[in-house]
Amino acid sequence: MTDRTESIESMRQLAAAWRTMVLDRDADADVRDLPGIAVRWADCRFAFWNCVTLTDVGADTALVEERLTGAAEIMRSKARPGFLWLFEDLLGEDAREGVRATAERAGLEFAFSGTGMAGDLLPVAEPSHPDLAFVRVTTEELLREYADLNSRAYGFPLEDGRDGLLGSALWKQGMYAYLGLRDGVPVTCAATVEAEGRLFVALVATHPDWQRRGYGEAVTRKALHEGGRATGLTRATLHATEAGAPVYPRIGFRPNSPVHFYGLKG
Numbered sequence: 001m002t003d004r005t006e007s008i009e010s011m012r013q014l015a016a017a018w019r020t021m022v023l024d025r026d027a028d029a030d031v032r033d034l035p036g037i038a039v040r041w042a043d044c045r046f047a048f049w050n051c052v053t054l055t056d057v058g059a060d061t062a063l064v065e066e067r068l069t070g071a072a073e074i075m076r077s078k079a080r081p082g083f084l085w086l087f088e089d090l091l092g093e094d095a096r097e098g099v100r101a102t103a104e105r106a107g108l109e110f111a112f113s114g115t116g117m118a119g120d121l122l123p124v125a126e127p128s129h130p131d132l133a134f135v136r137v138t139t140e141e142l143l144r145e146y147a148d149l150n151s152r153a154y155g156f157p158l159e160d161g162r163d164g165l166l167g168s169a170l171w172k173q174g175m176y177a178y179l180g181l182r183d184g185v186p187v188t189c190a191a192t193v194e195a196e197g198r199l200f201v202a203l204v205a206t207h208p209d210w211q212r213r214g215y216g217e218a219v220t221r222k223a224l225h226e227g228g229r230a231t232g233l234t235r236a237t238l239h240a241t242e243a244g245a246p247v248y249p250r251i252g253f254r255p256n257s258p259v260h261f262y263g264l265k266g
Contacts, residue, residue: 004057007089007257009198010116013237014053014085015040017195017202022049024170030078036067043080046164047156048203050082057090061102064095068106075264076107082263084108085239087116089257099260108262115245116259118237121252122199122228127221129180129214132188134222137177140166145179145186146203153205175202176227180219188215192227192236199227201238217247224251 015033018040022029030041036056042049052071056063071084086103088096095102100110137143143165151161170193171177177191188206192199201223206216224236239259240248249255 017200045160053085061095072107084262086260087257111261114259116257117253119253122234124224129218132180150205188219190220190223192223199233199236
């Protein structure tokens with residue numbers, strides 16, 4: 001695949017996976033594919049479930065500004081804050097260079113960056129880690145632990161993560177979601193789900209007190225191993241934060257497009 005092809009894949013994987021997860025959170029969620037904009041907005045407290053992304057390929061500065069203005073209007077119409085995900089490599093070269101200023105004019109401000117990644121890496125061998133035991137999330141209690149790990153890792157209030165996950169049948173039955181336990185205490189988590197012929201990795205998190213010990217890599221390998229074994233899929237995708245990005249090439253993922261996250265100003 002060319003780099004842009006993989007970047008298109010990365011954007012489409014977000015749209016496909018988030019459609020499933022946002023509609024799981026709220027069957028009446030705002031899930032629309034507009035010209036140049038995909039809306040995946042649950043309007044819940046968990047900001048990651050409130051998402052818009054641009055879908056044009058090679059758009060120039062004028063079109064990108066039009067799309068960003070439209071996205072900001074959608075975001076302003078919502079009760080809860082969320083993020084615009086911008087896949088840098090999908091933009092035309094002129095638009096790419098000045099995109100942060102273009103976003104500012106549209107009423108958006110930069111929040112943080114990440115990286116889309118993919119790889120033909122499945123099956124993955126069943127992992128082990130001397131500190132960890134793995135357990136699949138199948139109960140509400142385990143799902144609460146999963147939500148709380150994400151809230152702590154990403155700096156959200158605990159109630160925000162719980163609002164995003166608790167009560168979900170998908171996360172307890174349809175996803176391959178795993179906790180890594182150290183001495184019986186959950187310290188890390190990762191999940192995979194099928195999305196348009198790929199295995200998509202979602203919501204990897206490690207408790208801040210237990211980072212940099214290989215726990216995130218180990219639990220991600222577990223979710224990939226179990227998801228790949230159940231589905232027979234061979235290709236996997238994910239979107240990594242800057243902190244998590246160094247982990248995934250060790251598993252076999254290759255970076256494609258930088259992803260920039262924007263929120264509404266003030």
